[in-house]
Amino acid sequence: MASSAGLALCGQALVVRGGSRLLATSTSSSDDDSLFIYDCSTAEKKTQEQEQKGEDGQPVDKGSDTILASTFSKSGSYFALTDDSKRLILFRTKPWQCLSVRTVVRRCTALTFTASEEKVLVADKSGDVYSFSVLEPHGGGRLELGHLSMLLDVAVSPDDRFVLTADRDEKIRVSWAAAPHSIESFCLGHTEFVSCIFVVPDHPELLLSSSGDRTLRLWEYRSGRELHCCHLTSLQEPAEPWSDQSFAASRIAYWPRESCVALLCDRLPVVFLFQLDAARRQLVYRQQLTFQHRVWDAAFEESRGLWVLRDCREAPLVLCRPVDGHWQSDAESAEVKRVSAHLRGNWAMLEGSAGADGGFSSLYKATCDNMATYLKRKEERLQQQLERKRRRDPPPGPNGPAKRAKAVEAPQRCSS
Incomplete structure (x- = not known):
């Protein structure tokens, strides 16, 4: 399994993950020496009993220590990650400290904190969502809800009333958090797997979603009503080398300061920028940022702009800022150079x-x-039937049935 590179920002705390390691630092110039590195390969291993059977009682296989998903809590006080060895690792960030290492049932695809920061919700490949306590960092997981197909993302509403889940079968499900078996709505319209969902924090009734069908959609999720659909293929230039490729949106980032939506697509060296017009309930395409190297991830910092992580050792990070309404990249700032x-x-x-x-x-x-x-x-069957019929009933010939019939009838005509 290929290791994944990711970027997360909350306040001035910045985390980059790659393989089994994460690196946490600050974007503030006053914290020049703040650096925290954690390697999952050194994390607490499962006991012998856990190696033989998982929490579901079934045999488990040993995975790598590759980080699969990670996220900050709303305030940035906590950070959580899951890895390929089926572990959920919880950190306190002020200062950075590992609080617990817990075992999950299946390999996880996404996770999120509740708005109250009391729980971590973990979505897995079997379609289930488990909750783990933050206040009791060593407590076991609790099954909250399940899908019939693989889950790819999970989110919560800002008031913690709803849990939103996205799966491989093109569905977005909105469930009541207090009673997850009670479904409020489905958001249906995508024609491929739903890769990302994002509840807009300053417009908590709105949901953004992206998919393998190369669309970005805006929803009023409690009613399941689609408000706007933007086809990314319509934004592509025919001359682009990737214009005829299939691709999926892999990250949605949002900047409340400018109501700006950044959309990252896997395998593409571009970031699409949109303006959320909440009054008109639509997305307005603004700009496409194109880079010379593959883009791994992107995230907004409230006070500066969009940080972009890319496959370039000389300049792995770029900070993009709006200048007179047009976004420009800046790889020369002191903060970018230091990180x-x-x-x-x-x-x-x-x-x-x-x-x-x-x-x-x-x-x-x-x-x-x-x-x-x-x-x-x-x-083929019709041809075989015709062939069998020809063999049973041969065509008329010199000695065929038709000639013999005429020979019998001839004397009767002569005698008469």
């Missing part, structure tokens, strides 16, 4: 990384033209 120096010193954790999505290519459903196969087999 980039930390990454260059730990570049081994990022080498060979995939994007923050971890790879969506395997999630596309295989197409099968059953009708063509059926018609071909039907034609």
